[in-house]
Amino acid sequence: MMRIGLSGGIGSGKSTVSTLLGNLGATVIDADQIARAVVEPGTTGLQQIQETFGEEVIADDGTLNRPALAAIVFADTDRRKELEAITHPLIGERTAQLFREAPADAIVVHDMPLLVELGQTNSYHLMVIVDVPAHVRLDRLVEQRGMTRADAEKRIAAQASDEQRREAADVLLDNSRGLAELEQAVKSLWHNRIQPYADNLQHDRPVRRPDTVQIVDPDPDWAVQARRLCRRIAHQLDAAGFTDVRIDHIGSTAVPGLPAKDVIDLQLQVTDLSVAHQEVGDRVTRTHGAEHVDSALVGCSFKAALKGAGFTGLRPNEDHAQAWAPDPDLWRKYFANGADPGRLVHLHIRQAGGPASEIALQFRDWLRADDTARDAYAHFKHATAQAHPGGTPDTKQDYVEAKEPWFAQALPKARAWAEQTGWAIEGHPLR
Structure with missing residues (x-):
């Protein structure tokens, strides 16, 4: 199967791109959805979080109080590592299962926020990064998600920089201009690159250089x-x-x-x-x-x-x-x-x-x-x-x-x- 890594900073619109690719025919494995599922009431994940971080991170209805937990882990690197030690193995097990269940000829999009931060971008045939400048994402988090500016800045600072993501990207999708432009860019990517790439992999078909020789200027x-x-x-x-x-x-x-x-x-x-x-x-x-x-x-x-x-x-x-x-x-x-x-x-x-x-x-x-x-x-x-x-x-x-x-x-x-x-x-x- 063809494996695509999809990532982007918080507030970049990565989930929108994931949805668009799913509508076009991709099998989407959403790390955020998995992360929520492994800490639902009755799971060992939620139980371990409660034991580690206390009752204050459990809401009155027994669900995880995400804002309370976020306030703890994004303010303290050691505490964030404690959370990751609980959730990452559970998420990994479920993710592996979903990859195994995908059809052999599928185009699998792994939608995951922390691919760059964890240094795990090398397992994919193509890395797609949703690219939005940090200051734009900061405004979106404040205006659209109701975060305080200080909390939003902490979230962004805890992730990879724009430069680090661009270094990892085979494809940069600009999502700073609006939904219509993004949708067109995703469709073009799907039809002109992703689908032909997947077909070439399935049929062991190499991409050869054009018949015409063209010498171009050096590209850094x-x-x-x-x-x-x-x-x-x-x-x-x-x-x-x-x-x-x-x-x-x-x-x-x-x-x-x-x-x-x-x-x-x-x-x-x-x-x-x-x-x-x-x-x-x-x-x-x-x-x-x-x-x-x-x-x-x-x-x-x-x-x-x-x-x-x-x-x-x-x-x-x-x-x-x-x-x-x-x-x-x-x-x-x-x-x-x-x-x-x-x-x-x-x-x-x-x-x-x-x-x-x-x-x-x-x-x-x-x-x-x-x-x-x-x-x-x-x-x-x-x-x-x-x-x-x-x-x-x-x-x-x-x-x-x-x-x-x-x-x-x-x-x-x-x-x-x-x-x-x-x-x-x-x-x-x-x-």
Whole structure:
């Protein structure tokens, strides 16, 4: 199934978006509804809250006095953690059950306020954030919900910042202009991105780049998008038991200031390419004892884990062998595409420590360090795209092939730079 995480700050209108998506056909799992259900009269949840916080949080009719409890927990971080220790496991258990009960071909929207705060955004094929500036949300809480300004400010301060949510978002839905505009935006998102994405996942259909070559100006958001995608892949592989991997943003979009095709290239290094065929076990669902279900595929095949991260069309491929390592077997790899029509992504799966994986990183870092080399490559790319613009399936690859003689000269320069500078791979494998 396709999994969508839906979140937004208090007062953003997230519930409205959730309702609109449900009307369009999504299966909605509403964390707020679950949170209310697990503390209804007669539940163990309400009993534990009463024992922990006292009679003052119980209303005369035996229900939870939410304003009284909120006044306690939003004023004291330790007390809020006590509440979360009670409610999160209960909510997680119920959420996991609802995920299990959803049809295999469903588009499941997990409507949850705290996805960003809890660092649990990596389990979804798509993260949708309802975006409204904090000062607008503050006014809404005061005017529409009758909160005092001080209480509203405390609620907002206890949540993630607008910047943190935007960092996590594949899709930002602006809900500051009115219901009509929001409804149109949600319908467009559903028909143009969510439904095609879900269909691609079901049929293992990759999204390929257009036949026409188009070089665009550098976009600072490329790096943000790549980080999000890397975390998503790492999370799914880790959950499936494939932990000995490394994921990097490579290619032109990984070089600040370099024009490029609007395609995110990622490199996944594995210890052995045979992992692409590895079957580990069965599909299961894990719950982390929090207000969240991790529906990653624990013990699944490598291919299924990639599909859990939104990548399809896994297939053997190869890079052009270079003079310093002429054996073609050293340049074999696997390749997959993203299934999201809203973000073109290429995933290169290469042997760790092999010449192909190493030069991909060295070339990227050389261009990052040498402005002259970067600008020369930019000029070459523009000229080559003009000479080989593609436009048909038969001419689509002409641009790529035309660059190979240039790479045969440039890549040794990148290797020489790496040797002269004592280059080493930064960071550690993502786990």
